[in-house]
Amino acid sequence: MAHSSRSFKTQLLRHEVLLLLVLALEIAYFLNFARNFGTPDNLSNIVRHSAEIGLLALAMMPVILTGGIDLSVGSLMGLCAVLFGVLTHDWHWASLPAAAATVAAGLVAGAFNASMITLLRLPPLIVTLGTYSLFRGLAEAITQGTKTYRSFDPAFLQLGELRPAGLPLQAWILGLGALGFYLLVHRTTFGRSFRAIGFSPEGARYAGLPVLWRTALPYLLAGGVAAVAALLFTARLRQARADAGTGYELAAITAVVLGGTSIFGGTGTVYGTVAGIAAIAVLNNGIGRIPAVLKAGIGGELASLLTGALLLIALAAPGLSKLLQSVRKRKTLPASATPSPSPTH
Amino acid sequence: MNRYFRELSVAGALVLLLGLLGVVAPQFFELQPLLSRLTAQVPTLVLTIGIAMVMITRQIDISVGSQFGLCAVLAGNLLAGGLSLPLALPLAATAGAAMGALNGCLVAWLGLPSIVVTLATMVTWAEVLRLTQQGRFINLPAGVQWLSLSQAAGQTALLAASLALLAAMAWLLKNRSGGRHLYAVGSDAEAARLSGINPKATTFWVFVFMGALAGVAAVCNLVQSPQVDPKCGTGLELKAIAAAVVGGIAVNGGRGSLWGAFVGLLLLATINPALTFLHVEAYWEKAIQGLVILLAVVADGIRSRRNAS
Amino acid sequence: MPQTTAMKRSQFLHSLLVLPAALLLPGCNKSETGASAENAAGAGKKLTIAFMPKSKGNSYFINCEKGAREAVQELGVDLLFDGPTNTDPAKQNEIVENWITLGVDVMAVACENKEGISGALKKAQEKGIKVVTFDSDTTPDARSFFVSQATxxxxxxxxxxxxxxxxxxxxxxxxxxxxxxxxxxxxxxxxxxxxxxxxxxxxxxxxxxxxxxxxxxxxxxxxxxxxxxxxxxxxxxxxxxxxxxxxxxxxxxxxxxxxxxxxxxxxxxxxxxxxxxxxxxxxxWKVADLGYLALHAAHALGSGALKAGDTSFKAGRLGELQVDSDGAIILGKPFVFNKENVDQFDF
CATH class of the missing domain: 3.40.50.2300 (Response regulator)
Structure with a gap:
């Protein structure tokens, strides 16, 4: 994985520029061929429908940047939604303190992941695979699987529909989240240390960075953000149930990786993640509006297939060009060693 | 002793759980239902063998559930169309191997991260399956179930075959150079390359083998009932990965044994029936499974810290 | 105010982008803005009916869809068919909200979340889109009729x-x-x-x-x-x-x-x-008939043949069916299949 930093930077630039190009192509194509794609109502729907996954992706980005992963965020959404339901319905709390307590609970859950990963130095994939089951399991146990919390405070439900200054509230929150994570990752020493840890935790430790705490922070934030996503989700869907956020962890990871963050850690940008979120959201919305697809009724399936294909192409493009280069090199320099494949997942 | 700490501790937990069941619900050990329960785990065991090998090589494959479903439906449709059973097995294995080869190409030759590659192929095969089969069950011809044997004989045969596969693979992994290569590549690909192993080829063939096993597992599943449910592969990848992890296969490669993964699978597969036999409500199941996974890794973490200090 | 300017801008942008494409591809589909409200009952115009199962790739709803497509042939309407392909509980809401912006005339929905989907369906009603539910209902204020296989x-x-x-x-x-x-x-x-x-x-x-x-x-x-x-x-x-x-x-x-x-x-x-x-x-019940009936009810509601307060309605080959006071149209008693009669049914 040792590239020179300059060639790496150009490659990164290429990735994000290419992604923006894909996004622009998608939009142009859908504006022309998809039914009513460009209407203000639809554009606002695109944002509203992708807000929760978008927030999770933003929070997932620094986690992956440090070389980790968090599979538990979708399950944590379910747990937080249920907690909010318990607080407002069974304990009769007002919405505001209940929401604050839910976010606090999300942070605690994030801290749980973080402490297992940093203090016990356990692999994040396995820890969060465990909490992926545990959080969803707790949500199911609390509701005995069956209970659905309904009839929330109308003021709270407005969160799902409000449009301050003409944009849906979700757009504001997503924008704020993106800005916050951008500042954290790109404009603070903290953020730079995420990258250093992702490149080499040992190196970062020798360089005198407080690796423990700085590895922990992204997981903590992911917990808090999952709680916020759960609140938005509950307001939009008007119900809280143990199945909220099912499968969202994979959607979030997809957006982050599509956005150019290396799954091995060490490289990536927040604006790439934002572009990744947008590319997937636009594809999901637009593909089902193309008349032929509408007629066949295969919008959902096609959207998944194309997202998968886009992900593979985005990842394979630099690898393919590298492979071609190495083949060419091998022809000219038969004795030189080819680079070994990068191990791990 | 220390070397097999994880395997032994998981086996210890399993023995404790079985002991508890023996005291509280001895009917758990009635022979026939026990045989049915064990046979039902054969497909997952076959997948777990493959997943363990993939993880030892420091890769992961989350597309195996989708591969499994696609192979089951393919073999089921061919059998329903008159294909003979002895041909279904190699066909399903070949189909699986082809899907595995795609993963392998992308991971080994293009150097792409396996978690992302297999995430994409997982979605792709699942959607292909949904679009082609549309959720319809396939009714298999008579004689497919239990390979035309009696039920008990068929179950015993399946169990014996899967255990033989496990023993053979475990032996190969420990004692043959091809098997040792997986550990070498998983612990340090560069060092492996310098000592004359081709890490790319090793990685590629592990994925191909994983795919073939997914096909074999699918056939092991469809001979257990007269119908194929196209959703039969859903979630199997997580079961197999969890079994491997609990059984001590390290996610960062190079460590663990198939016997450990086997014990891990037995433990996880016992929890669900144990809850029913101990009359614990169903909604606790996921939470308890999560706890078991966490306990297994925490024990490992604490032990390795103590060893280090 | 900002919305209207945004609208103008997007329409402008839209026409800008559509223009060259329309020149290049004479057959390409133009968008239909605001089709629903005014034209819903208009004579001669093909109704667009959107039909959503609880989940796709499920043999029960595949049979439902078969019946719905049979009714589409009879009635000559445009059918949009879509549904969740995963277990995300928000997916049905998203599809309904997308249909609103697609400008459909009537929606027929089998609801996964009774309360959860009601907000989205009410939004559709506010835009003049008629709503029927089938298989499983939403809250009664979010739909006109519920086509029920049995309560x-x-x-x-x-x-x-x-x-x-x-x-x-x-x-x-x-x-x-x-x-x-x-x-x-x-x-x-x-x-x-x-x-x-x-x-x-x-x-x-x-x-x-x-x-x-x-x-x-x-x-x-x-x-x-x-x-x-x-x-x-x-x-x-x-x-x-x-x-x-x-x-x-x-x-x-x-x-x-x-x-x-x-x-x-x-x-x-x-x-x-x-x-x-x-x-x-x-x-x-006869699952295909449920889809068939849902589509007939949606069509009758969209064309004005079925109105709130009606006590019966004629649904193609199923004949005259009762509508109860809650707006539920009952398909009829479920069948009990057993050893003797199972061969008479082919679904």
Whole structure:
């Protein structure tokens, strides 16, 4: 994985520029061929429908940047939604303190992941695979699987529909989240240390960075953000149930990786993640509006297939060009060693 | 002793759980239902063998559930169309191997991260399956179930075959150079390359083998009932990965044994029936499974810290 | 105010981008803005009806869709068909909100979340889109009519009565459901348990297990239930993959006939078990007719032939059907399939 930093930077630039190009192509194509794609109502729907996954992706980005992963965020959404339901319905709390307590609970859950990963130095994939089951399991146990919390405070439900200054509230929150994570990752020493840890935790430790705490922070934030996503989700869907956020962890990871963050850690940008979120959201919305697809009724399936294909192409493009280069090199320099494949997942 | 700490501790937990069941619900050990329960785990065991090998090589494959479903439906449709059973097995294995080869190409030759590659192929095969089969069950011809044997004989045969596969693979992994290569590549690909192993080829063939096993597992599943449910592969990848992890296969490669993964699978597969036999409500199941996974890794973490200090 | 400028800008942008494409591709589809409200009842205009199952790739709803497509042929309407492909509980809401912006005239929806989807459906109604629900209802204020295969009460009590009949009104039984969160199954379970408490004091519900809508898991759960509860006399499987799964487990345990199996399922998936005497009864309505009726109701509502307060309506080959005071159109009594009659049905 040792590239020179300059060639790496150009490659990164290429990735994000290419992604923006894909996004622009998608939009142009859908504006022309998809039914009513460009209407203000639809554009606002695109944002509203992708807000929760978008927030999770933003929070997932620094986690992956440090070389980790968090599979538990979708399950944590379910747990937080249920907690909010318990607080407002069974304990009769007002919405505001209940929401604050839910976010606090999300942070605690994030801290749980973080402490297992940093203090016990356990692999994040396995820890969060465990909490992926545990959080969803707790949500199911609390509701005995069956209970659905309904009839929330109308003021709270407005969160799902409000449009301050003409944009849906979700757009504001997503924008704020993106800005916050951008500042954290790109404009603070903290953020730079995420990258250093992702490149080499040992190196970062020798360089005198407080690796423990700085590895922990992204997981903590992911917990808090999952709680916020759960609140938005509950307001939009008007119900809280143990199945909220099912499968969202994979959607979030997809957006982050599509956005150019290396799954091995060490490289990536927040604006790439934002572009990744947008590319997937636009594809999901637009593909089902193309008349032929509408007629066949295969919008959902096609959207998944194309997202998968886009992900593979985005990842394979630099690898393919590298492979071609190495083949060419091998022809000219038969004795030189080819680079070994990068191990791990 | 220390070397097999994880395997032994998981086996210890399993023995404790079985002991508890023996005291509280001895009917758990009635022979026939026990045989049915064990046979039902054969497909997952076959997948777990493959997943363990993939993880030892420091890769992961989350597309195996989708591969499994696609192979089951393919073999089921061919059998329903008159294909003979002895041909279904190699066909399903070949189909699986082809899907595995795609993963392998992308991971080994293009150097792409396996978690992302297999995430994409997982979605792709699942959607292909949904679009082609549309959720319809396939009714298999008579004689497919239990390979035309009696039920008990068929179950015993399946169990014996899967255990033989496990023993053979475990032996190969420990004692043959091809098997040792997986550990070498998983612990340090560069060092492996310098000592004359081709890490790319090793990685590629592990994925191909994983795919073939997914096909074999699918056939092991469809001979257990007269119908194929196209959703039969859903979630199997997580079961197999969890079994491997609990059984001590390290996610960062190079460590663990198939016997450990086997014990891990037995433990996880016992929890669900144990809850029913101990009359614990169903909604606790996921939470308890999560706890078991966490306990297994925490024990490992604490032990390795103590060893280090 | 900002919305209207945004609209103008986007329309401008839109026309800018459409122009060259329209020149290049003469056959390309133009967008239809605001088609629904004004033209809904307009004579001569083809109605666009959107039809949503609870999930795609599910044999029950595939049969439903078949019936709906038959009605589409008869009525000459445009059909949009879409539904969730994953287990995300928000997906149906998103599809409804997308349909609103697509400008459909009528929606027919089988609701996964009764309360959850009501907000989105009300939004559609505010835009002048007519809404019918089928298979499982939303809150009554979010739709005009509900095409029902039978009421939740009817299904729950029917299942319990059939189980009691098979067991001679005494003994233990267990339920296999799809997931613990499935809303309509929880509704049925409520009525099953109420009927049990009210009419069958000698029967006992010992356990309820989820099978994740998978046959194999249903089989494993049933094997466990049979072992853990030796006095079990009956398994009630209330989601369609669970019925053959439970039957296979009973067969493998060698308890065919001693432990009765009944449930809600498709005859084609249970034929062999019914004939072998492992499964006693499978209860289901004609699923294709449910889709057919839902589409007829949607069409009648969209064209103005069916209005609030009507007490009956004519639905193609199904003839005249009653509409009750809550706006529910009942398909008719469910069938009980058994060894004798299962060959008469081909779905």
């Amino acid at each position: 939740a009460q009817g299904i729950g009590e029917g299942l319990m009565d059939e189980a009691a009949r098979l067991c001679g009104e005494e003994g233990e039984f267990a339920i296999i459901t799809a997931t613990l969160t499935a809303a309509n199954m929880n509704e049925w379970r409520k009525y099953i348990e109420a009927r049990l408490a009210e009419k069958y004091p000698k029967m006992k519900l010992v356990d309820t297990k989820p099978c994740d809508d998978q046959k194999d898991k249903a089989q494993q759960e049933t094997t466990n239930l049979l072992g853990a509860n030796p006095n079990l006399k009956c398994i009630m499987a209330i989601c369609s993959p669970a019925v053959p799964g439970a039957a296979e487990a009973v067969k493998q345990a060698g308890k065919a006939g001693a432990v009765k199996v009944l449930g809600l399922g498709l005859p084609s998936e249970n034929r062999a078990y019914l004939k072998d005497g492992i499964t006693q009864s499978v209860i289901l």
